Amino acid sequence: MYRSISVITTFPPNKWEQYAKTMLETFVEHWPRSIKLKVYYEGEIPDNAPDSKQIEWINLHETCPELVAFKEKHKDNPFANGYKVGSDTTKKGSFLWEAVRFAHKSFCVSHATLNSSTDLVIWLDADVVTHSAVPYEFVESLLPENFYTAYLGRQKIYPECGFVIYNTEHSKHQQFMDDWKKLYNEDELFQLEEYHDSYLFWQLLQRHDLVKESFNISEGHPHRPGIHVFINSPLGKYMDHLKGSRKKQGKSKASDIYIKHNSDYWNKVK
Numbered sequence: 363m364y365r366s367i368s369v370i371t372t373f374p375p376n377k378w379e380q381y382a383k384t385m386l387e388t389f390v391e392h393w394p395r396s397i398k399l400k401v402y403y404e405g406e407i408p409d410n411a412p413d414s415k416q417i418e419w420i421n422l423h424e425t426c427p428e429l430v431a432f433k434e435k436h437k438d439n440p441f442a443n444g445y446k447v448g449s450d451t452t453k454k455g456s457f458l459w460e461a462v463r464f465a466h467k468s469f470c471v472s473h474a475t476l477n478s479s480t481d482l483v484i485w486l487d488a489d490v491v492t493h494s495a496v497p498y499e500f501v502e503s504l505l506p507e508n509f510y511t512a513y514l515g516r517q518k519i520y521p522e523c524g525f526v527i528y529n530t531e532h533s534k535h536q537q538f539m540d541d542w543k544k545l546y547n548e549d550e551l552f553q554l555e556e557y558h559d560s561y562l563f564w565q566l567l568q569r570h571d572l573v574k575e576s577f578n579i580s581e582g583h584p585h586r587p588g589i590h591v592f593i594n595s596p597l598g599k600y601m602d603h604l605k606g607s608r609k610k611q612g613k614s615k616a617s618d619i620y621i622k623h624n625s626d627y628w629n630k631v632k
Contacts (some may be wrong), residue, residue, distance in 0.1 A: 365481035369393070370474040370555050372402040372422055372466055373488035377465050381489040383410065388492040390414045392600070396498065399486075402426075402470045422470060429469035433548045436462050447552050460558040465546055470537040475528045476512050483600045487524035489604040490592075491613075493627035495598045504596070505529060506577055510538075511567070512593045515578035520564035525579070533576055534570055542566055583621055590618040599623045 369389070373382040389399050391617060402422040411417070423430050436442035442462050444455025457463070467485070475483045475574060494529050504538050505512040505527045512527040529535065545551040545562055555564060567573050585591045592603035593614050616631050 363447050364498065364526075366479070367397050367482045367484065367498075367501060368400060368474075368478060368480040369397060369484045369486050370400045370402065371486050371488045372404075372470045374466075375403075375405045377488070378408050381604060382610075383408070385488045385490055385492075386412050386417060389486075391397045392492040392494060393497050394501075394612050396499045397501070400474060401475070402466075404466075411494045420474075423467065426469040426473050428543060428547055429465055432465050432469075433462055441552065442557070446555075458556045458558060458561075461546075461551060463565055464558040468542060468546065468562065471526075472530070472543050472560075475530050475535065476539050478530045483530055485523065485526045485528070486519065487603060489609060490524060491604065492600060493602055494600045494625055500596075500600070504577070504579055506572075508532075508575070510534060510572050510575045512577040512579055513563075514595055514597075515580045515585055516589070516591055517586045518586060521558045521578075523560040523563055524592050524605070525597055526563070532575075533577075534572060535547060538566055538570055538572070541569070544578075589620065590614060593618060593623075594621045598628075599625065602627070 371385065380386065386399065386401065392506065393399070395416060397420055400418045400420055402420050402425070404422050406516070407419050437499050438453045440505065441447045441459065444457070444460050445451050446459045471485055482502070484501070510529050511530040511629070513521040513523065514525060515521050544552055551557050551562060554561065567576060578596045579597065580591045583595050584593070590603070590605065592598065592601070592605070613631055619628065619631065621630070
């Protein structure tokens with residue numbers, strides 16, 4: 363018997379035209395109809411959004427008041443917007459310490475997974491392009507029975523969290539998400555080395571002794587530092603992740619490819 367699945371995402375309103383619109387359009391085109399995409403939005407639903415029953419729009423600020431409180435509290439705090447606590451704010455900041463920016467994703471994940479009616483909830487970055495039909499069986503197979511999460515592991519560093527599956531029925535799920543929110547609600551994340559969601563996710567998996575109950579999708583595929591693990595994992599057969607500068611060209615680069623996926627999409631990549 364198949365486990366039920368839903369997908370979630372969120373994005374800044376000013377990134378709708380740049381990449382989020384394409385993410386939604388390609389999701390509707392290629393994902394199974396029985397898998398719904400829940401989009402946590404800020405402001406207004408875009409006028410040119412896909413008209414599809416497969417998409418559910420959820421107001422991020424209305425459903426996550428703790429996020430609103432955190433943003434308001436730290437909107438003018440440089441140590442929550444690109445700088446590590448105690449560092450020199452006259453120098454260039456880094457995404458590693460953009461607590462406010464990545465709080466949107468963290469609260470989206472906690473709300474969606476704690477209020478889900480599906481067995482599995484998948485976080486999918488809004489800069490992911492689905493280029494080929496995704497089989498339901500493939501998606502479900504990525505998280506073995508009784509495991510808590512499936513993620514894209516990387517050697518010697520935290521995972522790449524553009525795609526993460528959560529088992530909402532797992533016995534430690536509630537506590538895991540409560541502790542994730544606590545990092546923000548009690549400012550505990552500022553005691554850590556980095557403040558973005560991928561680092562927090564990895565720290566929490568280790569704290570709760572859940573690494574052994576999580577599945578590394580990248581295992582057996584190239585995942586050393588510097589490798590674009592998303593497209594070189596089994597996910598690349600169906601999706602592309604436009605990380606960083608790849609958004610400008612609308613595709614990953616030929617130099618990113620270590621695992622050849624035989625498809626029209628990848629055969630045209632230069």
